[in-house]
Amino acid sequence: MTDAQSPTDVLRAHAEHAYADELRELAAADDRPRPPNWHLSPWAVATYVLGGTLPNGVRISAKYLGSARLVEIAVASLATDRALLLLGVPGTAKTWLSEHLAAAISGTSTLVVQGTAGTPEEALRYGWNYARLLADGPSRAAMVAGPVMRAMETGSVVRVEELTRIPSDVQDSLVTILSEKVLPIPELNEEVQARQGFNVIATANNRDKGVNELSSALRRRFNTVVLPLPDTLDQEVEIVTTRVRSLGASLELPADLASLSEISRVVTIMRELRAGVTQDQRTTIKSPSATLSTAEAISVMTNGLSLAAHFGDGTVRAQEVAASLVGAVVKDPVQDRVIWQEYLETIVRNRPEWKDLYRACRDLETSN
Numbered sequence: 001m002t003d004a005q006s007p008t009d010v011l012r013a014h015a016e017h018a019y020a021d022e023l024r025e026l027a028a029a030d031d032r033p034r035p036p037n038w039h040l041s042p043w044a045v046a047t048y049v050l051g052g053t054l055p056n057g058v059r060i061s062a063k064y065l066g067s068a069r070l071v072e073i074a075v076a077s078l079a080t081d082r083a084l085l086l087l088g089v090p091g092t093a094k095t096w097l098s099e100h101l102a103a104a105i106s107g108t109s110t111l112v113v114q115g116t117a118g119t120p121e122e123a124l125r126y127g128w129n130y131a132r133l134l135a136d137g138p139s140r141a142a143m144v145a146g147p148v149m150r151a152m153e154t155g156s157v158v159r160v161e162e163l164t165r166i167p168s169d170v171q172d173s174l175v176t177i178l179s180e181k182v183l184p185i186p187e188l189n190e191e192v193q194a195r196q197g198f199n200v201i202a203t204a205n206n207r208d209k210g211v212n213e214l215s216s217a218l219r220r221r222f223n224t225v226v227l228p229l230p231d232t233l234d235q236e237v238e239i240v241t242t243r244v245r246s247l248g249a250s251l252e253l254p255a256d257l258a259s260l261s262e263i264s265r266v267v268t269i270m271r272e273l274r275a276g277v278t279q280d281q282r283t284t285i286k287s288p289s290a291t292l293s294t295a296e297a298i299s300v301m302t303n304g305l306s307l308a309a310h311f312g313d314g315t316v317r318a319q320e321v322a323a324s325l326v327g328a329v330v331k332d333p334v335q336d337r338v339i340w341q342e343y344l345e346t347i348v349r350n351r352p353e354w355k356d357l358y359r360a361c362r363d364l365e366t367s368n
Contacts (some may be wrong), residue, residue: 001294002359005305008055011250012157012250014048014099014103014110015039015063015099015100015102015107015109016103016106016107016108016109017099019048019061019063019103021252022058023040023047023048023058023103023104023358024062025054025056026040026047026048026054026060026104027039027040027044027052028046029044029055029056029058030043030044032044033311034111035196036155036196036197037106037154037155037156037196037197037198037226038079038105038106038107038197039104039105039107039197040104040107041078042075042076043076043225043360044104044161045101045104045105046068046071046072046075047060048060048063048070048100048104049062049063049064049065049075049097049101049104050062050068051062051063055199060353061064062128062242062328063096063097063100063158064096064097064100064356065230065235065238065239065242066227066228066230066235067228068094069355070225070227071097072084073223073225074097074188074225075101075294076326077223077225078101078105078157078199078201079150079174080223080251081199082199082221082222082223083199083200083201083202083223084101084199084200084201084202084220084222084223085180085202085203085204085219085222085223085224085225085227086098086161086201086202086203086204086225086227087203087204087205087206087225087227088205088206088207088226088228088334089205089207089225089228089291089293090205090207090291090293090295091227091229091291091295091296092227092228092229092241092293092294093195093227093294094203094204094205094227095203097227098161098201098203099159099340101157101201102156102157102158102201103353105157106151106156106157106197106333107198109154109158109159111147111150111151111156111157111293112147112158112159112160112161112162113146113147113148113156113158113159113160115160115161115162115163115164115165116166117165117166117167118247119165119170120170121148121170121173122146122198122332123146123170124148124160124166124173124174124177125146125148125149125173125183126143126144126145126146126148126149126171126183127143127144127146128142128143128144129142129143129144130163137311137347138187139188140188140190143185147176148160148174148183149183149192149199151194151200152177152181152183152192152193152195152196152198153195153196153227153291154195154197154198155195155196155198156197156198157195157197157198157199157200157201157233158198158201159200159201159202159203160174160200160201160202160203161202161203161317162198162203162204162205163204163214164205164211164212164213164214165211165212166189166212166301167212168212168213168215170258171214171215171218172215172217172218174200174218174221175215175217175218177194178218178221179195179224181198182194191192191245194269197218198286202222206343207291210360222242224276224295229274229293229294230294230318233264233267233271234281235266235267236271236294236297236365237263237264237267239294239298240263240267240294240298240301241265243298244301244302244305245297247298247302247305248305248318251306252331253306253309261305262301262316262317262320262321263301265321265354265357266297266300266301266321266325267294267297267324267342269292269329269366270292270293270297270328271292272343272347273285273287273288273292273329273339273343274287274291274292274293275287279286279348283347284344285339285343285346285347286339286342286343287339288329288330288331288332288335288336288339288340289330289336290329290330290331290336291330292328296328297328299301299324299328300321300324300325300328301316301321303320303323303324303362304320304324305320307319307320307323307324308320316361318356318359319360321357322360322363322364323364324358325350325361325363326340326364326365331353342366344361344362348361
């Protein structure tokens with residue numbers, strides 16, 4: 001963030017800026033032992049993520065609505081010299097949790113390597129300023145430190161997103177970093193030794209086609225925490241409501257979310273289609289190819305909020321939800337459309353309180 005920007009000027013503020021007040025209050029109230037180079041103690045980090053009330057009465061909002069024990073295990077792992085791997089299906093808040101953990105522990109969440117099929121080894125090690133390299137030869141001044149190297153030098157947490165999307169040979173460049181806590185620089189016959197506080201939080205989803213499995217050598221160097229989908233309908237509705245309200249406020253959408261009925265219906269549809277059975281366990285249904293996670297429900301409701309704000313009367317109704325709902329479910333225009341139509345006619349149609357949603361989805365189909 002530049003000097004000319006403030007957290008309110010950017011589209012999405014980093015966690016350490018968006019929740020700066022809470023982090024300050026926690027630091028002031030935190031009298032427990034802190035690992036070297038940690039901004040907060042493990043207890044305060046968990047409180048920041050899970051929410052709670054401080055002894056002085058200050059309320060800390062919950063950033064992650066899920067198992068408290070899993071968060072405690074993740075924080076405890078990072079307090080050791082073991083790296084942390086957050087594993088789960090898309091939409092289980094792996095990236096969200098990793099960002100807030102890094103912000104609370106190191107005061108910055110911006111040391112990130114985004115994993116893709118084209119991520120080069122330099123992204124996990126270092127690169128070169130080729131103009132200086134050609135002019136002066138290999139030197140520290142000609143090096144371009146990547147996020148991992150900067151985290152090692154400063155004793156900070158670095159995030160590696162979508163680790164299993166990175167090619168296997170590039171993944172394995174982390175083995176020496178995680179086991180020996182050094183980054184060799186053979187061109188200079190030097191090495192960078194990690195300062196205390198350095199650690200890695202990696203995320204990976206286990207339902208992605210074309211994943212590069214981790215080698216056994218690399219997997220052994222991570223403590224793995226599996227993040228599940230929300231256990232109950234009410235828990236998932238609460239997560240979606242919290243995130244949609246937050247996104248709506250940041251986007252300044254003047255729309256009404258006072259009624260939670262639309263959120264409840266969207267979440268119910270997502271849960272039933274991904275489980276292959278209705279909530280009452282009475283009817284078996286087919287599941288589409290799409291991963292209908294909590295993230296998709298948040299996206300559907302955020303789009304509905306935008307439609308209501310800009311093209312409606314400001315209240316989210318079935319008409320605003322239908323278009324985004326169909327788009328989230330139907331990824332394969334042939335197979336998924338048949339599954340959606342069957343669900344619409346056998347389940348949605350037979351729920352009297354869902355008649356408006358059924359009609360909105362049917363009107364959408366006929367207009368196309």
